[in-house]
Amino acid sequence: MNPEFDRPLCLGIESTAHTFGASVVDSKGQVITNVNSSYRPPSGVGIHPRKAAEHHGEHAFQVVREALATSGEVYLAPDFIAYSAGPGLGPCLRVGATVARAISSYLGRPLVPVHHGIAHLDLAITASEAHDPLAVLVSGGHTAIMVHSDKKWIFYGETEDITLGNLLDMFAREANLPSPGGLSVEQEAKHGRSLLPLPYTVKGNDVAFSGLLTAAVRLMKKGEQISDICFSIQEVAFAILAEAVERSLVQTRRREVLLAGGVAANQRLREMIGQVAQNHDASFHPVPANYSGDCGAQIASSGQYAYRSGSSVPISQSWVTPRWRLDEVEVPWIPRP
Amino acid sequence: MDSSTIGKSLIHRGAEADLYASKYAEWKIVIKERVKKNYRDSGLDRQIRKERTVREASALHEARKAGVRTPSLFALDLESFTVSMSLLEGPVARERLDGATSSMVRAIFYELGAQIGRLHGKGLVHGDLTTSNIILVRNEIPFLIDFGMSSHSEEPEDRGVDLHLLQRSLLTSHTVDDKACVKAAFQGYRKTLGDNEANETLRKQVQISRRGRYFAIR
Numbered sequence: 001m002n003p004e005f006d007r008p009l010c011l012g013i014e015s016t017a018h019t020f021g022a023s024v025v026d027s028k029g030q031v032i033t034n035v036n037s038s039y040r041p042p043s044g045v046g047i048h049p050r051k052a053a054e055h056h057g058e059h060a061f062q063v064v065r066e067a068l069a070t071s072g073e074v075y076l077a078p079d080f081i082a083y084s085a086g087p088g089l090g091p092c093l094r095v096g097a098t099v100a101r102a103i104s105s106y107l108g109r110p111l112v113p114v115h116h117g118i119a120h121l122d123l124a125i126t127a128s129e130a131h132d133p134l135a136v137l138v139s140g141g142h143t144a145i146m147v148h149s150d151k152k153w154i155f156y157g158e159t160e161d162i163t164l165g166n167l168l169d170m171f172a173r174e175a176n177l178p179s180p181g182g183l184s185v186e187q188e189a190k191h192g193r194s195l196l197p198l199p200y201t202v203k204g205n206d207v208a209f210s211g212l213l214t215a216a217v218r219l220m221k222k223g224e225q226i227s228d229i230c231f232s233i234q235e236v237a238f239a240i241l242a243e244a245v246e247r248s249l250v251q252t253r254r255r256e257v258l259l260a261g262g263v264a265a266n267q268r269l270r271e272m273i274g275q276v277a278q279n280h281d282a283s284f285h286p287v288p289a290n291y292s293g294d295c296g297a298q299i300a301s302s303g304q305y306a307y308r309s310g311s312s313v314p315i316s317q318s319w320v321t322p323r324w325r326l327d328e329v330e331v332p333w334i335p336r337p
Numbered sequence: 338m339d340s341s342t343i344g345k346s347l348i349h350r351g352a353e354a355d356l357y358a359s360k361y362a363e364w365k366i367v368i369k370e371r372v373k374k375n376y377r378d379s380g381l382d383r384q385i386r387k388e389r390t391v392r393e394a395s396a397l398h399e400a401r402k403a404g405v406r407t408p409s410l411f412a413l414d415l416e417s418f419t420v421s422m423s424l425l426e427g428p429v430a431r432e433r434l435d436g437a438t439s440s441m442v443r444a445i446f447y448e449l450g451a452q453i454g455r456l457h458g459k460g461l462v463h464g465d466l467t468t469s470n471i472i473l474v475r476n477e478i479p480f481l482i483d484f485g486m487s488s489h490s491e492e493p494e495d496r497g498v499d500l501h502l503l504q505r506s507l508l509t510s511h512t513v514d515d516k517a518c519v520k521a522a523f524q525g526y527r528k529t530l531g532d533n534e535a536n537e538t539l540r541k542q543v544q545i546s547r548r549g550r551y552f553a554i555r
Contacts, residue, residue, distance in 0.1 A: 087551040142550060147509055156509050158549045195378050200385065204465050204486070204502040239377040239385075243353075246374075250352040251431070251469050252509055275376040323551045 005032055008079030010307065011067065011103065012300025015096025016088025016116045017140060018047050020056040022067035023296030024076055025304055029126045032076070034297040035066040044176045046169070053091035060099045067296060078109060080312065082303025085113035086321035087141060093320035101315050110312035112303050113319070116294075117142050117326040118153070119302035120287075124260035125336055126301055128285035132335030134254040136245055136273060139261030139294075140165030142326065143241070145205065145248045148334040153327055156248045157205030164263045167209040167237055174217050175226050185230045186266050192231020196224060200236055205248055207240050234268050242272045249280050258285045265292040305333040351469075353389070353485065358424060365424040366411050369393070371485070372418075386418045389485035394420045396461055396484035403459035405452050406480040425480050430471040435512050441477070442513050443521040449479040450525025453499060456481070457538070458530050462495040463487050467506035493534075497541030500526075504546070 005026035014021035014036070021036035039055035041047055068075045083100035086093060104111040120142075121135050135146045135153065143165070144158040162170070165182060172181025177188065198215050201208040212233065219229050249257065257277040263269060270286050277284035291297060309332050345357035345368055357368040371386040373379075394413040397420070401407050408422035434442055449471065456463060463470075464486030472480045488495065503522065507515035527535040 144549070149509060154509050155549060156505065160545075160548050163550070195380055200381075202486070203498050204467070205505070206498075235378045235381060239374075239381060242376050243374075247352045247465075251467055251506060272376040279375070325549070325551050 005030060008304075008307070009076060010112075010300045010303040011064075011076075011078035011081045012114070012119075012296050012298070012303050013064070013081065013083040013096045013100045014116070014119075014294055014296045014299045015056050015092050015099070016084045016086070016294060017092055018052055019294040020059050020063055020096065021294065021296030021299070022064045023300040024067055024078060025297060025300035027304060029301060029304065031297045031301070033067045033069075034295055035063050036295050037063050038294075040179045043178045044173055046173055047089070049089040049091045052089065053095050056092055056095040060095065063296075064099065064103070077107070078103075080104075080110040080112055080303070080307050081107075082112040082114045082299050082306065083318075084116045084119065084299050085319065086116065086324040088116055088320075088322060090320065090322045093322060097318060097320045101318055105315060110307065111315060111318050112307045112312045114299050114302045114306055115324060115326060115329045116299075117144075118329055118331060119298035120260045121153070121258065122302035122305060122333075123291050123295075123298040124258055124264075124285070124287035125334075127288050127291050128258065130256045130258045130283075130285040130336070132254065133256035133258035133285060134245070134249050134252055134282070135258045135260065136241070137261045137326075138164045138241070138259070138263035138269070140169060142261060143207065143209075143263075144326070145245055146326070147248075147252045147254060148331070151330045151332050153329075153331060153334070155327055156252060157207065157244045160203065160206050160208045161210040162213065164209065164237060164241065165261070167213050167233065168263065170213055171216050171230075171233060175220055175229075177226075182263055182266060185233065186268065188227045188230035189234045189268065191227040192225070192229070194228050194231075195235055196228055196232040198232055198236040200240060202240055202243060205244050205251075207244050209237055209240075212237055234266070238266075238269050238272050241269075242276050245273055246276045246280070249276065249282060254282065256283050256285055258287075260287045260292070262293045265289050305331070309333060359421075361411055361421070364411070366421050367408070367424045368419055368421045370417060370419045387415060390415060390418045390420055392487055393483070393485045396487040397422060399459065400456055400461055400481070400484070403455060403461070405456045405459075406474075406478065407484070408480070408482060425472045425474055425482070427472050427474040427476060427478075427480075430468040430473055430479065431510060433473050433476060434468060439514065439517070442518060445473065445477060445479055446518045446521040447525040450522030450527075451529045452479060452481060452525075453503075453522070454526040454529030454535065457491075457496050457499070457526075457534070460489055460491050461487060462490050463499050464495075466499045466503045468503075468510060469506070493537040493541040494545075496538040497545050500538060500542045501545045504542075
């Protein structure tokens, strides 16, 4: 841990889905600690919201304590507490919010609700040193292409049905591959050789993957090799997204392409989006792999900006919002200097 | 016509194609070549480029016959994934809109809506209707280009996508009043397509714009 930091310090609590995380980030965006614990369902099963919430409840104390520990019995005292207020699974969100309220109340420090998707972008922008990028957010909750304009992120393209993360996780589940599904599909795809036919759905800049999922499951039932199916899912689904990114880049003329969210850890996707950026002379800013998935650091990182723009709330108004559009939130801190 | 043997000069590099200026007899033409994308599987790449090239050529021809303002089709070459068409003189709407007066912009959008209505009335949808795919001849008369994503459809869903894409390109890339533009476009659209079908499209467009993730249930 780096003992040099600038106050105010933000303690961020992440608790939207499978991961409970806590992290301390300083006012310059430096991640001081980042501790996370993820609920892993058995193979062939998805996340059960209550079971994930139980996992979070059991691990919250230990995770927060580790995130605040410096050495021995000396703890960092956060100046305010940020929590993931949505979007996400209700039971999971409520655990994180309850922990955040308790700490806020005990320490008498402000409480700051943070949008989980915006937090993915904020940490990725800091870590990859972007300024005003075309943002590509790919996770279990989002698959969207955005630009910042007039205080908010504006969707330029997004999925009309399931996300890329859903696609990979749901196929992994059907194929009985271990959780996390995205990683399993990526590993299988490395052994795949032949490209099987899958639907390629682009509606302008929007994309859709549910037809592709159905077709992939059908291929599996026909007895095609799992590795070939995984390879084909990646090639086709990522090509769909890459094409939408390319169109968006040409139309919006941004000079930077940001890739953030859990699926951004996928090497093949990084390669493809990186090539799109390069083909159009834009710089490529993928989130570092250790910050791609859900983590406390994204909430603490985004919390610093939200706090500075005055969005702390009293405990009585510290809601969680399971459904919350990313483009409804004002983010005056974008573009970054 | 074999596009590989005639003299040509690169005039524009788009998202999926390179455009070259050339001549055919007395006509100034544009040769549009769909280029290989290094990021995707080469088999998939050829399949997509071929499909788009064919779609573009046939939709250009059909739209033109229906009286929609588009370039005229000159040639189709599936060996090189090229479509050749007449050259339109004028800026793309993307470049021009923000500098134009608001009454000018409204007039452009009214006329644009009328063109879209005519296209839809012939059972065609554009599929990629952004301000980058509209050329303003003499700075004011909108022509539709880039029909690679077009398809045959009379579904309100597909028609709604066209209007949705247009509105979103206004929101993300322009400072013009998008609501006024869309309103003007819709008046023109209604004129050529008729009230009933136009209203149906509008209803679908509103649905489509709310189709993304995490909209609150209201």
